[in-house]
Amino acid sequence: MVIMCNLIPVATTVGANKIVPTISIPYPLGDPQTPKEVQWKLRYHRVGVALDALAEDIKEQTVFRVKI
Numbered sequence: 001m002v003i004m005c006n007l008i009p010v011a012t013t014v015g016a017n018k019i020v021p022t023i024s025i026p027y028p029l030g031d032p033q034t035p036k037e038v039q040w041k042l043r044y045h046r047v048g049v050a051l052d053a054l055a056e057d058i059k060e061q062t063v064f065r066v067k068i
Contacts, residue, residue, distance in 0.1 A: 001016075001017070001018065002018040002019070002020055002050045002053045002054055003016040003018065003019050003020070004019075004020045004021075004022050004028060004029075004046065004050055005019065005020075005021070005022055005028070006021060006022045006023065006024055006025060006028060007025075008021060008063055012061055012063075015061075016061065017058060017060075017061055017062070018053045018054070018056070018058065018062055018064065019061070019062065019063045019064065020046060020049050020050045020053060020063075020064050020066065021063065021064075021066055022046065023042065029042065029043045029046055029047070030042055030043055045066060045067055046066055049064050049065075049066050050064075052064070
């Protein structure tokens with residue numbers, strides 16, 4: 001399982017093993033202040049990181065890196 005969230009300390013405290021950082025609480029996978037093309041790229045990248053995280057074998061809690 002992969003948790004996508006922006007509150008990384010909370011996710012680690014509750015024991016999430018695979019964590020992908022998101023952008024904000026009200027808009028986790030986008031930013032309505034940016035053009036639709038930019039939003040699409042942000043979402044596409046983060047979902048891709050989450051899918052890669054699903055396939056990765058880990059031994060301890062891991063926060064996966066995303067492009068900003």
